Amino acid sequence: MAAGGCRRLSSVSRGRELLAAVDTFLLDCDGVLWDGPRVIAGAAELLGGLRALGKRVYFVSNNCSRSRDAVVGKLGALGLQAGPEQVYSTARCSALYLGGVAPLHRKVYVLGSQALCGELRAAGLRVSGGPPGSGEDGEEEEEGLPVSRCTLDPEVGAVLVGYDERFNFVRLAKACSYLRDSRCMFVATNPDPWHPIGGGAVVPGLKPLTPSAVDGETEGQVTCTVRPGTGSLTAAIEVGSGRKAVVIGKPSRFMFDCINGTAGTGPLDPARTLMVGDRLDTDILFGANCGVRTVLTLSGVSTLQEAQDNMASTLPDRQKMVPDFYVDSVNDFLPLLNG
Amino acid sequence: MAAGGCRRLSSVSRGRELLAAVDTFLLDCDGVLWDGPRVIAGAAELLGGLRALGKRVYFVSNNCSRSRDAVVGKLGALGLQAGPEQVYSTARCSALYLGGVAPLHRKVYVLGSQALCGELRAAGLRVSGGPPGSGEDGEEEEEGLPVSRCTLDPEVGAVLVGYDERFNFVRLAKACSYLRDSRCMFVATNPDPWHPIGGGAVVPGLKPLTPSAVDGETEGQVTCTVRPGTGSLTAAIEVGSGRKAVVIGKPSRFMFDCINGTAGTGPLDPARTLMVGDRLDTDILFGANCGVRTVLTLSGVSTLQEAQDNMASTLPDRQKMVPDFYVDSVNDFLPLLNG
Numbered sequence: 001m002a003a004g005g006c007r008r009l010s011s012v013s014r015g016r017e018l019l020a021a022v023d024t025f026l027l028d029c030d031g032v033l034w035d036g037p038r039v040i041a042g043a044a045e046l047l048g049g050l051r052a053l054g055k056r057v058y059f060v061s062n063n064c065s066r067s068r069d070a071v072v073g074k075l076g077a078l079g080l081q082a083g084p085e086q087v088y089s090t091a092r093c094s095a096l097y098l099g100g101v102a103p104l105h106r107k108v109y110v111l112g113s114q115a116l117c118g119e120l121r122a123a124g125l126r127v128s129g130g131p132p133g134s135g136e137d138g139e140e141e142e143e144g145l146p147v148s149r150c151t152l153d154p155e156v157g158a159v160l161v162g163y164d165e166r167f168n169f170v171r172l173a174k175a176c177s178y179l180r181d182s183r184c185m186f187v188a189t190n191p192d193p194w195h196p197i198g199g200g201a202v203v204p205g206l207k208p209l210t211p212s213a214v215d216g217e218t219e220g221q222v223t224c225t226v227r228p229g230t231g232s233l234t235a236a237i238e239v240g241s242g243r244k245a246v247v248i249g250k251p252s253r254f255m256f257d258c259i260n261g262t263a264g265t266g267p268l269d270p271a272r273t274l275m276v277g278d279r280l281d282t283d284i285l286f287g288a289n290c291g292v293r294t295v296l297t298l299s300g301v302s303t304l305q306e307a308q309d310n311m312a313s314t315l316p317d318r319q320k321m322v323p324d325f326y327v328d329s330v331n332d333f334l335p336l337l338n339g
Numbered sequence: 340m341a342a343g344g345c346r347r348l349s350s351v352s353r354g355r356e357l358l359a360a361v362d363t364f365l366l367d368c369d370g371v372l373w374d375g376p377r378v379i380a381g382a383a384e385l386l387g388g389l390r391a392l393g394k395r396v397y398f399v400s401n402n403c404s405r406s407r408d409a410v411v412g413k414l415g416a417l418g419l420q421a422g423p424e425q426v427y428s429t430a431r432c433s434a435l436y437l438g439g440v441a442p443l444h445r446k447v448y449v450l451g452s453q454a455l456c457g458e459l460r461a462a463g464l465r466v467s468g469g470p471p472g473s474g475e476d477g478e479e480e481e482e483g484l485p486v487s488r489c490t491l492d493p494e495v496g497a498v499l500v501g502y503d504e505r506f507n508f509v510r511l512a513k514a515c516s517y518l519r520d521s522r523c524m525f526v527a528t529n530p531d532p533w534h535p536i537g538g539g540a541v542v543p544g545l546k547p548l549t550p551s552a553v554d555g556e557t558e559g560q561v562t563c564t565v566r567p568g569t570g571s572l573t574a575a576i577e578v579g580s581g582r583k584a585v586v587i588g589k590p591s592r593f594m595f596d597c598i599n600g601t602a603g604t605g606p607l608d609p610a611r612t613l614m615v616g617d618r619l620d621t622d623i624l625f626g627a628n629c630g631v632r633t634v635l636t637l638s639g640v641s642t643l644q645e646a647q648d649n650m651a652s653t654l655p656d657r658q659k660m661v662p663d664f665y666v667d668s669v670n671d672f673l674p675l676l677n678g
Contacts, residue, residue: 147504148536152561165486168507172571176533177563193578194515197487222491224516232511232579239532240571 006307009295009325015336018325022274022293024056026256029071030063031278031300032330039078040299042331047080049337057086058259060275062249062282064090064162064189064230067115085263090189090249091119093258094160097187097248099123104185106157109178111164111171111233112189120160128153129174131166147173158185161234161245172236179241186241190249192229192282196301250277251285256292268292276330280306280321288320296323297330345646348634348664354675357664361632363395363612365595368410369402370617370639371669378417379638381670386419388676396425397598399614401588401621403429403501403528403569406454424602429528429588430458432597433499436526436587438462443524445496448517450503450510450572451528459499467492468513470505486512497524500573500584511575518580525580529588531568531621535640589616590624595631607631615669619645619660627659635662636669 009015027033033043050057059071059082066074068084068091075082091112098104098120107128110117117130150170159175178184234245248254260267270291277283278300284307287294296307304326310318327333348354366372372382389396398410398421405413407423407430414421430451437443437459446467449456456469489509498514517523573584587593599606609630616622617639623646626633635646643665649657666672 147563147566150563152563154561165508167511169504169567172506172567173563173565176565176567176571180564193581222493224486224489224491224512225519226512226515226579227486228508228511228515228575228579232515232575235578236567236571236575239574240565240567242532 005324006296006304006311006322007325009327009332009336012335015333018274018293019053019336022055022272024058024268024273025050026058026060026259026273026275026287026292028250028275028277028279028283028300029059029061029075032276032297033059033075033080034078035299039080040329040331042329042334044079044081046330046333046337047082049334051081053337056265057082058263059087059089060250060255060259060286061087061089062190062192062230064094064116064249065113066091067118068092070115088255088259089119090255091116091162093255094162094187094189094248095119095123095125096258096262097246097254098158098160098185099125104158107153107155108158108160109153109156109175110160110162111167111175112160112162113164116160116162116189126155128156129171145170150174152177156184158187159237160187160189161230161237162189163230164233167233172240175237176240179237179243186237186243186245188234188245188247188249189230190282191231191234191247191251192249193231194226194229197223197225197227250282251289253286253289256286256290278302280310280323284323285321287323294323294325296326297328298326299329344663345635345643345650345661346664348666348671348675351674354672357613357632358392358675361394361611361613363397363607364389365397365399365598365612365614365626365631367589367614367616367618367622367639368398368400368414371615371636372398372414372419373417374638378419379668379670381668381673383418383420385669385672385676386421388673390420392676395604396421397602398426398428399589399594399598399625400426400428401529401531401569403433403455403588404452405430406457407431409454427594427598428458429594430455430501432594433501433526433528433587434458434462434464435597435601436585436593437497437499437524438464443497446492446494447497447499448492448495448514449499449501450506450514451499451501452503455499455501455528465494467495468510484509489513491516495523497526498576499526499528500569500576501528502569503572506572511579514576515579518576518582525576525582525584527573527584527586527588528569529621530570530573530586530590531588532570533565533568536562536564536566589621590628592625592628595625595629617641619649619662623662624660626662633662633664635665636667637665638668 033040068087071087072082072084098108107126108120109128110130114131117127120127147170156178159178179186238244273292275287275292276295278297280302284294284296298304307323311322372379407426410426411421411423446465447459448467449469453470456466459466486509495517498517518525577583612631614626614631615634617636619641623633623635646662650661
C-alpha cells in the first residue's frame with residue numbers, strides 16, 4: 001500500500017487487507033466518535049468489532065478539559081465501552097511530561113480546567129492558578145487589579161497552557177512574567193487553533209459564516225461561531241514572553257511515546273498501527289510523525305478537498321498531511337469487520 | 340556616513356554634521372523622552388534646541404492608549420512643549436487607516452482603550468466593543484457567559500486590536516468569530532510583544548527577573564514584571580481566526596506615510612530625516628523601512644550589546660536592526676545643539 005494515497009476505503013477487500021495488517025487502533029474522539037453531544041453512527045459497533053477481533057484501541061485526544069474518568073464516562077454515556085487505561089488525553093500526557101519526563105519539584109502555573117489540575121495532582125504535581133476552588137494551591141483571584149500589582153507565586157517552576165475560558169489579561173501577564181525566567185518550563189497541552197461552535201462541522205478556510213452580519217439582515221441573533229483553542233492562548237503567551245512552548249498534543253509524537261512508555265502492553269509497532277482522525281493538521285500529521293498509517297474521517301473538521309489539495313502540493317509539510325485512506329465516517333469500517 | 344554603523348554619537352563634530360544633514364526629527368516617546376512618570380534628562384532642552392534651529396519634530400509612538408491631546412498633555416506635564424499636529428500615535432494612525440486609507444462604512448470592533456475609540460470617532464468611524472461607557476455603540480458586557488451564547492454585532496466590518504487590559508476569552512472569541520468572514524478587516528495598532536513593568540528598563544532576553552521566585556527566598560512579594568503588549572493579543576486572534584493582521588505601528592512604514600499624507604508641511608525627505616528610538620525591533624527597523632537615518636538611545640528597552648549582535652549577524656533581517664548611531668540618552672544631543 002502506497003503511503004499518503006488519500007484513497008477511499010470503500011473496497012471491502014482493500015479494507016480487510018488494512019485491518020489484517022494492523023493490530024492497534026489510535027482513535028481521535030471529537031469529530032470521529034462523537035460530534036458534541038451526539039454519538040457518530042457506527043462508533044459503538046466499530047469498538048465492539050475491534051474488541052472481538054482482538055485489536056488494541058487507544059483514544060488519543062487533544063482535549064485537555066476532561067479527566068480520564070470523564071472521558072470514559074462520556075464514552076459510556078454514548079454507548080462506547082472503554083477503560084481509563086485506554087485514554088490518552090493531553091491533560092494526562094501533560095501531567096506525565098511534567099511529572100516524569102521532565103521531573104518538576106516546583107508548582108505548575110495552570111491556565112486550564114479543574115480536570116487538567118486533577119491530572120497534574122494525580123501525577124504528584126502541585127498546582128498554582130487553575131480555576132477557583134481547585135484546592136489549597138488555588139490562585140487568589142486578582143481580577144480588576146492593575147497587572148503591576150498582581151503577585152507571582154514564588155514556587156512556580158512551570159507554566160502549563162490548556163483550554164481556559166477564564167483566560168484574561170491578568171493571567172496572560174502572570175504567565176509571561178513567570179516565563180521571563182529561563183528556568184521556568186513552558187508547556188502547552190495542544191496546538192489546536194480554534195474549535196467550531198454549534199451544530200455540525202464548520203469548514204475551515206475563510207468564508208462568510210455570519211452572512212446576516214455582513215448583508216445587514218439582522219433577523220435573529222448572531223452568536224460566536226468559533227471558540228479560541230489552546231493554540232490561540234499559547235500564541236499570546238509566546239509573543240508576550242519571547243518563549244516557545246513545548247507542545248504535548250498531536251501532531252507532536254509525544255503522545256505516541258507516552259502510550260509506548262506507559263501502556264504496559266509493550267511498545268507499539270508503527271507498521272501495525274493505524275491512526276483515525278478528522279483533522280489533517282493534527283491527527284493525520286501525528287500519524288505521519290509516528291510513522292503509522294492514517295485514515296481521515298470526513299465527519300469532523302477537515303474536508304476531502306483539503307486532503308486532495310495537500311496531495312497536489314509539492315511542499316513537504318503539506319505532503320505529510322495526506323491520509324492513506326479516507327472514510328465518510330467510522331460507519332464505513334463496519335462492512336470490513338466481518339472478515 | 341556609512342549606514343547602520345552603530346557608532347557612538349559622542350564626537351561633537353560628527354554630531355553637528357548629522358544635525359546639519361537633517362531637518363526632521365522623528366522621536367519615539369516611551370524610553371526616549373520619558374520613562375514611566377519621569378522625564379528623561381535633557382529632553383526639554385533637546386526639543387527647545389531643535390525648535391530654535393528650525394527643525395521639524397514629530398512624535399511617532401506605538402502607544403495606542405492615549406489620545407493626541409493626552410500625549411500633548413503628558414509632554415506638557417513633563418515640561419516638553421508640543422502641539423497635537425506633531426503627534427502621530429498608533430491610535431491616530433489606525434483611525435486614519437480605517438477612516439481614510441481603507442474607508443469603512445461598518446462598525447469597528449475595538450479591543451482597546453477609550454482613547455483609541457475616541458480617535459476612531461474623531462475620524463468619523465462607529466465603534467462596537469471598547470470599554471464600558473464608551474458611548475452608544477458600547478458593547479453589552481457578556482462576561483461569564485459561555486462563548487456560544489455571546490452575540491455578535493451584525494454591523495461590524497473590522498476588528499481593531501490595541502492594548503487592552505480587559506482582554507479575555509469572550510472578547511478573543513468575538514474577534515475570531517468576526518474574522519471568520521473574509522470581508523471583515525483585521526487591523527492591529529502595533530506589534531509590541533510586551534512592556535516592562537516597574538522602575539527602569541527591563542533588559543530583554545531570558546534571565547532571572549524574579550530571583551526570589553527561583554531561589555526560594557520568599558521575602559517580599561514578587562509582582563508581575565512584564566505586561567503583554569498589543570502584539571501578544573494580536574497573536575492570539577491571528578491563530579484563533581487563521582488571519583493575519585495589518586499592523587499600523589512601527590516597524591511598518593505606514594506611520595511615515597501618514598505623516599507625509601497629513602502633516603501639511605509637505606512630504607518628508609528621507610535623506611534629511613532622523614529617527615530616534617529605544618527599541619531595535621520597532622524604532623530602528625522602522626527607520627530602516629523608511630530609508631531614514633537612526634539613533635538608538637540606551638535609556639529604554641534595547642541594549643548596545645543587542646545592537647552590536649545584530650551588526651555581527653549575517654541575517655539581512657537583523658542587519659536592518661542596526662542603528663547608525665547610539666547615545667546613552669537624549670542628553671547626549673545637547674552639546675551638539677550649540678553649533
